[in-house]
Amino acid sequence: MKRLKVILEKEFRQVFRNPAILRLVLVMPVVQLLVFPFAANYEVKNVLLSVVDHDHSSYSQKFINKITGSGYFKLTDYSPSYNQAMKAVEADKADLIIEIPPAFEKDLIRDNKASMLIAVNAVNGTKANLGGAYAANIVRDFNSEIQMQWIQLPRFSNQPVIEITSSSWYNPTMNYKFFMVPGILVTLLTMIGSFMAALNIVHEKEIGTIEQINVSPITKVEFILGKLIPFWIMGLVTLTLGLLVSWLFYSIIPVGSIS
Structure with missing residues (x-):
């Protein structure tokens, strides 16, 4: 235990003498928590939408209201034809075209099915894939809502309907x-708690002091603990700073028992 105490004292002195390590432990986590949640964001919003409505019915208007009210799409063009909507895409005024055919409401009520065209500008691959996926999910949701409304009509059934809704408990x-900040904080703790300890051992070999440690009377366990414990303690400091930044800038606080 006495030898471990001496190793820990030596490691802490080495850390405090190196300003680069202090910057990595104190400054880097704060900067990453402030920048990365805004930069590393794969959520696409405000997809520019062009609508071609040949039906002008109540169902087509409901669908347009649903897709524009989702928060992912921004209606920027209302064209009378598909060719006119393509001009909006070429002018970079639209990313996605939805063409509702004539007799959309009639086919939906009479045949219990209807078709529509969703054309996506694939110049921006990420935006195209996510925008198309958002639109497909909204179409499925709209279809489910219509089916639920029809089932509840007396001419179809007078039985009660069980509706299932889902929600995210903690978000x-x-x-x-709210997803990015805890993930970044865990990554930072992993880097400081283990990765930097490994780099510290490599640094010992680079400057030649590892040979002196090899001939010293310390054991392997004492050497490894002497390298890990200081960075574990600094990891706790980083965790405290990260939780403080999460609370001040994102209003994210730990909830529940830690046991």
Whole structure:
């Protein structure tokens, strides 16, 4: 235990004499927590939408209201034809075209099915894939809502209908930053708690002091603990700073028991 205490004292002195390590432990986590949640965001919003409505019915208007009210799409063009909507895409005024055919409502009520065209500008691959996926999910949701309404009509059935809804327990608003901030904090703790300890051992070999440690009377366990414990303690400091930044800038606080 006495030898371990001497090793820990030596490691802490070495850390405090190196300003680069202090910057990595104190400054880097704060900067990453402030920048990365805004930069590393794969959630696409405000996809520019062009609508071509040949039906002009109540169902087509409901669908347009649903897709524009989702928060992912921004209606920037309402064209009378598909060719006119393509001009909006070529002018970079639209990323996605939805064409509702004539007799959309009629086919939906009479045949219990209807078709529509979703054309996505694939110049921006990420935006195209996510925008198309968002639109497909909204179409499925709209289809489910219509089926639920029809089932509840007396001419179809007078039985009660069970509706299933889902919600995220710890992130009910599905704010992307609430997912990113804890993930970044865990990554930082992993880097400081283990990765930097490994780099410290490599640094010992580079400057030649590892040979002196090899001939010293310390054991392997004492050497490894002497390298890990200082960075574990600094990891706790980083965790405290990270939780403070999360609380001040993102209103994210730990909830529940830690046991």
